[in-house]
Every structure is written in structure tokens, then in C-alpha cells.
């Protein structure tokens with residue numbers, strides 16, 4: 001970031017304060033308010049961070065008005081079409097697309113970290129069989145911090161990279177174990193001859209009783225879903241990982257914090273919520289009723305999979321997801337899936353409705369992903385888990401970037417206090 005010579009002037013009572021304006025390579029300039037409190041004795045107020053840049057970053061850029069998403073400068077549509085998840089993971093972590101040798105070394109490094117410590121299996125047995133798999137993920141990924149002590153010196157770049165590889169590699173294994181545990185099936189070990197997406201499908205759907213060959217169309221779709229979810233700038237879970245990491249916390253524990261944040265229905269939990277909503281709507285003739293409900297301020301119902309804090313245009317990931325949805329359902333002979341028809345009708349009506357048009361509410365990445373995942377055989381409760389598997393590389397890339405940033409400080413927001421002013425303690429016998 002560079003000071004562009006422009007300054008912002010603010011009058012606070014009698015005081016006049018000048019703040020430098022900083023310029024990135026793309027996107028709006030930012031007013032550097034770091035000295036504001038020292039110079040003028042006031043804080044800025046921005047609940048939900050709608051106008052606050054919390055850090056500088058070189059990883060991902062979003063232009064929400066134009067519907068643009070770039071990873072290290074490359075548009076998501078091109079990465080989804082021409083690249084794959086392993087390559088995009090390398091790009092996010094190292095800043096450049098790998099050459100053949102770098103790619104081969106990286107894939108080998110990830111592949112050889114996919115097994116988990118055998119003792120970790122015992123953690124699963126502590127959960128009820130009907131536990132939500134995101135609850136299991138929070139617990140088991142947090143527990144990794146008690147296993148891999150040789151990769152927790154966050155000031156050692158090598159150890160940081162080892163922790164990053166471990167997290168990216170072990171997430172599919174843990175996710176599949178969470179599913180197998182809930183289904184009462186034996187855990188399936190990873191296979192080193194399969195790629196990342198194939199191996200995940202294998203650990204999810206193989207059983208010891210018969211051989212399993214991943215369907216190439218479904219493996220490609222899985223890979224694309226992972227690619228589309230790999231990173232998304234300073235969203236709630238990534239900011240959670242950065243905030244947890246800013247205190248110098250254990251990397252595995254930081255990712256567990258990110259998983260907890262992702263779980264909410266306003267964030268990663270939306271893909272599960274979309275499917276539950278479509279099932280509740282049930283048929284095309286009830287779409288108008290639900291669109292009306294979504295517009296009613298007295299009704300907490302929202303159209304899940306619609307709207308985004310940053311995109312005020314079609315989410316570019318949703319476009320690729322919609323294409324993938326048609327491909328997968330076609331390959332599985334499920335192109336007449338009534339839920340897909342319902343989703344398309346809902347999208348059509350909402351996109352023509354004044355409320356959604358005026359508020360610029362478009363389908364987001366989660367709108368179509370659930371339909372694909374359901375057709376592939378994933379239970380609804382696993383949808384957000386898949387998001388967590390894919391987003392782990394984004395989380396670790398952002399966490400590494402934060403630790404390397406010389407400007408990094410512990411994250412410590414301030415507040416506008418609205419509570420009681422100082423008062424004298426009241427003994428219990430004098431209280432009303």
C-alpha cells in the first residue's frame with residue numbers, strides 16, 4: 001500500500017486532524033485512521049465492519065459491484081475452468097501458479113500428510129452419533145493442536161508451512177471420518193494414488209466390502225466446488241482466524257475458531273439452510289408465498305442463498321456453480337430434479353422482484369451448491385463441512401500472511417460504551 005499524497009481532513013470539536021489516504025493496487029482507497037485516537041481522542045464506529053479495512057492483503061480481491069473475484073490476480077471463472085484445487089491452493093499459499101516441478105512437489109507434500117494420528121480416532125467416539133458434523137469438526141480440528149507439537153512455532157516459516165500442509169491435507173480425512181462415524185461405518189484411510197477431490201470421495205463413500213472407483217465427473221465437480229470456496233478475502237471466518245492468530249495462538253486452534261464461525265447460517269451454514277428452505281417450500285406454486293415472507297420485515301425468514309455483504313451483483317461463483325449443477329445432474333440422469341426446478345423458479349421470481357432488485361440481492365455461492373452435493377450423495381448436514389474443507393487453504397494462507405506482516409498487532413477493537421457510569425457498590429441488604 002502506498003500513500004498517494006492525498007489526505008482526509010476531519011474536524012473534531014476544536015481540533016482539525018489530517019489522515020493519510022492509502023492506495024491499493026485495486027479497489028477503494030482507505031483512510032488511515034490509526035493515529036485518530038491519539039490526535040483527536042475519538043474512535044471510529046463501524047459495527048459489522050461495513051466500511052473498515054482490517055488489514056492489507058495480496059491474496060484475494062473482490063469487486064462486489066462488478067461481480068469480480070480474483071485470487072492473486074486470476075479470475076475465479078478461469079481458475080474453476082482451467083485449474084484445479086491443488087494448483088489454486090499452491091497459488092493462494094505461495095502467490096504464483098506452480099510450474100510442473102513445484103506442482104508435483106506440492107501435491108506430494110499434501111498427499112503424504114493426509115493420514116491423521118491413529119489416536120485421533122478416539123475423539124470421534126466421544127461424540128453422540130447424531131452430533132452435527134460441524135460440532136465434530138470444531139472439536140477434532142481443535143484437538144490437532146494437542147498432536148502436532150513440531151509445527152506450532154509460528155515464528156518459524158518452515159513450521160508454519162508444515163502446519164498449513166497438515167491442515168489442508170487432514171481436513172478431508174477428518175471430514176470423511178465425521179461422516180463415517182455418524183453413518184456407523186468404518187473409517188476409510190486415505191489413498192495416495194488419488195487426487196485431493198477423488199481421495200475425499202473415496203474416504204466418504206468407499207466401504208471395505210467392495211472396491212470403489214470415484215466417478216470422474218463427480219470428482220471434477222467436487223474439485224470445482226473446493227476451488228470455488230477456497231478463499232474469499234476478509235469474510236467472517238477468515239477474520240476470525242486472523243483475530244485468533246493475532247494473539248500468537250496455536251494454528252490448529254485458530255482454524256477450529258474459523259470453523260466455528262463458518263457454521264452460522266449467515267455464512268457457510270447457508271448451503272445447508274438453502275436445501276432445508278427448498279424442501280420446506282416444496283413446490284413451485286409456493287415460491288411467491290416465500291418471496292413475500294422474505295420481504296416482510298416482521299418475519300425473520302430470509303431467502304437463503306441470496307444476498308451478500310460485498311456482492312451487489314451476481315456472485316461469480318454462483319454462475320460457475322449453476323453450470324456445474326446442470327453438468328452433475330445431467331451426468332447422474334437427475335436433470336429433472338424437482339429441487340433444481342424449484343431453485344430456478346425461485347431465482348427467476350426473486351430476480352424480477354422490486355425488493356430484491358432495489359436491494360441488489362442476487363444468488364450467492366451457496367444457492368446451487370446444496371443441490372449438487374445432495375445429488376452426489378452428501379447428507380445435508382455435511383454441506384458446511386465441505387465448505388470448511390475447501391476454505392482451510394484460504395484460512396492458512398491469510399494466517400501466514402498476517403504473521404509475516406510487519407504491521408501485524410494483536411486485534412483489539414474498541415467500543416462505544418453505553419452502560420452505567422461509575423457508581424458506588426450497593427450492599428445486598430440495601431438493594432431493591
Ligand code: CMC
Nearest residue numbers: 265266267268270294302303304305306307308309359364
Ligand atoms: N432475503 C431477504 N432480504 C434480505 C436478504 C435475503 N436473503 N439478504 C438481505 N436482505 C435485506 C435485509 O433485510 C436488509 O433490508 P433493509 O435494508 O430493509 O433492512 C438489506 O437486504 C441488507 O441486508 P443486510 O442484512 O443489512 O446485509 P448484510 O451485508 O449484513 O448481510 C447476508 C449479508 C449474506 C448475511 C444476507 O444477505 C443474508 O442473510 N443472506 C442469506 C444468508 C446467506 O445466503 N448467506 C451466505 C452468504 S455467501 C457465502 C459466504 O460467504 O459465507
